[in-house]
Amino acid sequence: MASKKLLVAQREFVENVRTKTFWIGILAVPVILVISIGAGWVLEQFRETKTYAVVDYSDIGLARRIEQQARLGDLKAMGKLTGAIAESLSDDDEIPEETAEKLHRAWLDLPASEMEQMLEDDPGGFQDARRFNLIRLSELELDHLEPEEQARELTKLVEDDKLFAYFTIGANPIVNADGFAYVSSNYTDDKLRKWYDSAATRVIQSMRIRDAKIARDVAERIKQPIRFKKRKDDGTGTGKTEEVTIGDTANKYAPVAFVYLLWIAVFTAAQMLLTNTVEEKSNRIIEVLLSSCSPGELMSGKIWGIAATGMTMVGSWIGFALLGVWVAPMLIPSLDLPLMEIIGDPLYLISFAAYFLFGYLLYAAMLVAIGSVCNSLKEAQNLMQPVVILLIIPLISMIFIVQEPNGLVAKVMSYIPLFTPFTMMNRAGGPPEVYEYVITGILLVVSVWIAFKAAGKIFRIGVLMTGNPPKLMQILGWLRAK
Amino acid sequence: MTDALVLQGVTKRFGTFTAVDDLSLRVPTGCIYGFLGQNGAGKTTTIRMVMSIFHQDSGTISVLGHNNAVEVKDRLGYLPEEKGLYKKMKTAEIVAYFGKLKGMDTSTANEKAKTLLTQYGLGDWLDKKCEAMSKGMGQKVQILGTIIHEPDLVILDEPFSGLDPVNRDVMRDTILQMKREGRTVIFSTHVMEQAEQLCDAAMMIHKGKLAFDGTISEIKAGHDFGIRIAFDGDGEALKQLPGLSRINNQGRSAEIFLKDGTSPQAALRWLMDHVELRSFDYGEPSLHEVFVNTVETHNAAHATVEAN
Structure with a gap:
């Protein structure tokens, strides 16, 4: 004869796990993850080509030179392809307009797959060519007009959405920045403006340097920005350093993903428990159950049954992660491997499972108590608000703690049992000292035990109550009762 | 046992x-x-x-x-x-x-x-x-x-x-x-x-x-016997029954209690004259009567206590 607690747990587990929605929910997480990573790329593919025109107030053909400069990335890549002019082109070189034009058009006509292959090193150039398209004033039959007239006509075109934007180039760029403008009806998409800005800056800087008669090498030296290279101890104990790789940075941020999943898991499981308790109470099946087993057996049976459900969920996600680590490099050979190693890191996986269990148990005890005093889901959701607010805190502090894993806030939060699972998971990249794991772990286990005791007292009385939910003072009275 | x-x-x-x-x-x-x-x-x-x-x-x-x-x-x-x-x-x-x-x-x-x-x-x-x-x-x-x-x-x-x-x-x-x-x-x-x-x-x-x-x-012992009838006709008329103590009128059937000293025979004769009787049964009261009676007695006792 199985113990009644086990029977209750088993029923809860089977009821949840055998539904399709449960598995769809589990599958949804990796799918959403993949989608959110892939979505940016996919959306970028749907980005429409932005058309722009240029009104040039300077009489030195600046527009043409800026255009060439802006397309230089494309041209260099193209040049690399032909192997002919790549090395000879520098930022200041002028390319005969005809050649530039031909190259540019040829480039645009290439099939995307080929372009990608050619541009492995410099995808930026490829994207620029695709994303922005210059409409010449001659094409618009505005080339015979005065610049002021041109600007007025272009403004109308922009207003009518026939043109995404147009630029005006100041009359005297060597002396000042007057008259430079960007006119568009779209105020949010700044990519075109920034791209053109930087090309114009490079061209005009060169012109100003030449105008000031500064030697080219001197100018280059002056223009050279200072960059502090990120380095770290190389771990050999010799005091030497090595470069910080993307993998190293990812390693420090990896806990964020785990905290987020942990949060979803705890929240989903605890919510499941709450709904379930309220359902049993509102359809009065609870009375039949209580005629067969004690409130304590029922409560812990439910909590453990849903814990098993939650562990199934967490276990499936870990399974997906490991599968991803194994499959992803086969599909995409160039994938950054350090990231994959992190996902597969047993330290993360084991602490993830353990923190899920204890975090869930703590919140489960709170929610089962709330569920037991409510007669409807609506009441329960109202009473649940404070718990949700508590749960949001570790989410808000997630990025902050990853950046300061051993800071004061992180340390203080680690010792608050309600936040311990999330915060300690969050700090894993730190990592915290062993003694911190031990002390916060003990605190967490003790809190779970106390929460179970308290929840038991509330559950026993609350679950048979009908009518209005009890007042807080009343509940405190139950807690004091033996 | x-x-x-x-x-x-x-x-x-x-x-x-x-x-x-x-x-x-x-x-x-x-x-x-x-x-x-x-x-x-x-x-x-x-x-x-x-x-x-x-x-x-x-x-x-x-x-x-x-x-x-x-x-x-x-x-x-x-x-x-x-x-x-x-x-x-x-x-x-x-x-x-x-x-x-x-x-x-x-x-x-x-x-x-x-x-x-x-x-x-x-x-x-x-x-x-x-x-x-x-x-x-x-x-x-x-x-x-x-x-x-x-x-x-x-x-x-x-x-x-x-x-x-x-x-x-x-x-x-x-x-x-x-x-x-x-x-x-x-x-x-x-x-x-x-x-x-x-x-x-x-x-x-x-x-x-x-x-x-x-x-x-x-439970029924000690409670007054009653008359259970089934009838067609105006149930309101039953209230005029001579010697009536209490009546539970259910529309087409009723349970009637008589005052001490009133003969059920006399009641039967009166009923036959006033409604279309389908059945007549004189015996111990129904549990319903005992129940209602008990509730009323208790409430009355309670009211007396309150009043005092």
Whole structure:
């Protein structure tokens, strides 16, 4: 004869796990993850080509030179392809307009797959060519007009959405920045403006340097920005350093993903428990159950049954992660491997499972108590608000703690049992000292035990109550009762 | 023969409200016993204490010879007033689950659940979810869940409420069957006709206190005999009956009580002249009359106490 607690747990587990929605929910997480990573790329593919025109107030053909400069990335890549002019082109070189034009058009006509292959090193150039398209004033039959007239006509075109934007180039760029403008009806998409800005800056800087008669090498030296290279101890104990790789940075941020999943898991499981308790109470099946087993057996049976459900969920996600680590490099050979190693890191996986269990148990005890005093889901959701607010805190502090894993806030939060699972998971990249794991772990286990005791007292009385939910003072009275 | 259930001086309070007040009673083994009383009288609270869902504040409860009801929990069957099922569970599973919770082993419970459901005409529903069933079917499933483990004492809280006549008969037959098998059945109701038809003995609880208990004939003893008639015609006219003390007029039937010294014969003659009589029966009062009478007497006594 199985113990009644086990029977209750088993029923809860089977009821949840055998539904399709449960598995769809589990599958949804990796799918959403993949989608959110892939979505940016996919959306970028749907980005429409932005058309722009240029009104040039300077009489030195600046527009043409800026255009060439802006397309230089494309041209260099193209040049690399032909192997002919790549090395000879520098930022200041002028390319005969005809050649530039031909190259540019040829480039645009290439099939995307080929372009990608050619541009492995410099995808930026490829994207620029695709994303922005210059409409010449001659094409618009505005080339015979005065610049002021041109600007007025272009403004109308922009207003009518026939043109995404147009630029005006100041009359005297060597002396000042007057008259430079960007006119568009779209105020949010700044990519075109920034791209053109930087090309114009490079061209005009060169012109100003030449105008000031500064030697080219001197100018280059002056223009050279200072960059502090990120380095770290190389771990050999010799005091030497090595470069910080993307993998190293990812390693420090990896806990964020785990905290987020942990949060979803705890929240989903605890919510499941709450709904379930309220359902049993509102359809009065609870009375039949209580005629067969004690409130304590029922409560812990439910909590453990849903814990098993939650562990199934967490276990499936870990399974997906490991599968991803194994499959992803086969599909995409160039994938950054350090990231994959992190996902597969047993330290993360084991602490993830353990923190899920204890975090869930703590919140489960709170929610089962709330569920037991409510007669409807609506009441329960109202009473649940404070718990949700508590749960949001570790989410808000997630990025902050990853950046300061051993800071004061992180340390203080680690010792608050309600936040311990999330915060300690969050700090894993730190990592915290062993003694911190031990002390916060003990605190967490003790809190779970106390929460179970308290929840038991509330559950026993609350679950048979009908009518209005009890007042807080009343509940405190139950807690004091033996 | 020992008693299946003995309550002695049982009191239960909720805050300042006394739900059950110094209740003592005996339910003999193997009988059908009625718990009567108005809504809110304390029937359900008493039942919950017997089932050790609640614990009494004072007094003792002995169930099946044990002072601690928890010890014999598995030998009790309980159908609460408000009946619920897990909507997503299949009928056979839920009946078996209730059996397992009462200590049956898995395979026996599964087999028994199927047998019972088939026996009760739900053989086609074994693999269907509870949410797909009608209310009557759901109630059948619940009663099967209550009796699957062959309990020695079955407590049914308002088992007939919400049942159509056909299912009411099924419920009645089930109760009688349990009695034949030697089990003790306690059921609560506020429909006196059901109690009168089924119960060997009963008790009535009023505002938490025991109003009366005993076998049905013991309960009726000491109460005035009454005339039960079925008639066609104007029921209002009956109020003019000479020597009338009290009347429960149900439209086409009525229960009439006469003042002391009034002859039933005289009443019969008068009735024949004034309404179209279909039947006439002079005898002990119905349980309904005893119930109403008791409530009125208690309320009157209560009012007097208040007034003083």
